[in-house]
Amino acid sequence: MSFCSTTMLKSAVAASALIAASAQLASAEMLTMSSWVPPTHFVHTDFLVPFTEKVAEVTEGRVTVTILPAPLASPPQHWELARNGVADITWGNFTYEPERFVSLWFAEFPNAGTNAEAQSRALWQTYEAYLTDNAAFDGVKMLGVGMFGGGQLHHGTKAVTTPEDMANTKFRMGGPIQEKLLTSLGAVPVAAPATKAYEMLESGVIDGSLHTMESVVNFRLEDSLKRHTIFPNGFYDATFFVVMNGAKWDGLSAEDKAAIESISGETLSAAWGRNFDAQNPAAVEKLSAAGHEIVEASPELIAAVDVIYGEMVGEWVDAAKAAGVEDPQAMLDFYGETYQALAAQAAAPVSQ
Structure with a gap:
């Protein structure tokens, strides 16, 4: 084969490849x-x-x-x-x-768990x-x-540990479940997305906000929220x-x-x-190192939340039926049993 023919063949192959690539990109x-x-x-x-x-x-x-x-x-x-x-x-x-x-409200109730996966x-x-x-x-x-593995209570200036600490305190929140929790505990709910928390805290519109621990760090709220109340199974979820x-x-x-x-x-x-x-454990470590106060909710506060939870379930079952869910209680039970099994599996030691 002549040099000219070889060159033409290579050019043709290259052109074909280019055309094929262009066709793939176009499609x-x-x-x-x-x-x-x-x-x-x-x-x-x-x-x-x-x-x-x-x-x-x-x-x-x-x-x-x-x-x-x-x-x-x-x-x-x-x-x-x-x-x-x-x-x-x-x-x-x-x-x-x-x-x-409405069908998904159950997953935002208190005690929904702390293993996000x-x-x-x-x-x-x-x-x-x-x-x-x-x-x-x-x-x-x-x-x-x-x-997200359990949201918690965060405040700018005081540790919230008892039901009395909640009275008339303004918290940013994101939905009716959180609103019901806060109102029932005597707090004042203020509706806004998490992305608005910083400016609301800085302007004094709210005293605290509901977030995961990681959210305090990742939304850069560390300087505004320095008191954190932990519920062992989550205060709420999203x-x-x-x-x-x-x-x-x-x-x-x-x-x-x-x-x-x-x-x-x-x-x-x-x-x-x-x-x-x-993210959540890393955030706790960072906030602790920065001198933030991280406390556990008192038994009295946890008990008060448990009572509210019972009320929420009853109200939600009726609302979910109206929203087209045939058996809301069965769905709630299915989620709870599935979560417990998966969380136990995650916590089980790995065999060698």
Whole structure:
């Protein structure tokens, strides 16, 4: 073969490869994700970014996800962003839309647990067993759910240990479960997303706020919240979602759907929980080293919360039935039993 022929052959091969690569790029499904935490937050760096990378990996580049540089709306609007296709994928807090997600209130009750991975896996299994056909979840593909391992009470100037300490104290909170808890204990609930806590504390609108321990650190509230009250099984919890626009999901190939499902569902939910399980102890250590006061709730305060819990369950069962849940008590029992089994499994010693 002549030099000229060889050169032409190499050029043709290179051109064919370039055309093939260009065709693959042109046919790739490029999805957008809206997120409302800063790019330095661990939910972004340790959860969202790895998920987008895995999507590209398991679909061999046929589907990619780009996290937008700024959120397209406030945190409470992120479910609608995905449902309406403004963003292809979003994540957010079910707590911020309580009327729509009555079915999930049970997971935000006191004593929901402190192992976030076990909680998140149990919540996913509960969703699959009881809620996949519930109308509240129409219009999206559920990719994962999550909980954060027990929220606690935080105050700027005093340690809250007894029911009397709660009287007339203003706390930022995020939903009706937290509102019911605070009101029943004599405190004053002030509704706002966690992202607003700093400015509300600095301006004196609130005295304290409800957060996980990690949230005090990751939302940079250490200078404003220096007194922390710990409930052994959590004062409350919150529920989260990662969802994709339903029509966009339907447009993916069967192969790509299967690939993405292999890294979603309980797998993605567990990853959410593991991140919180890693963050909370580190936050406690940091706050303790900085001289913060971290105290346990008194037996009297825990007992008062337990009474409120009983009232919540009764009220929620009726509300959940009205929201289309056939047997709310069975769903609550299923979550509790599943969580306990998973938490015990996580605590069991590893055999050598």
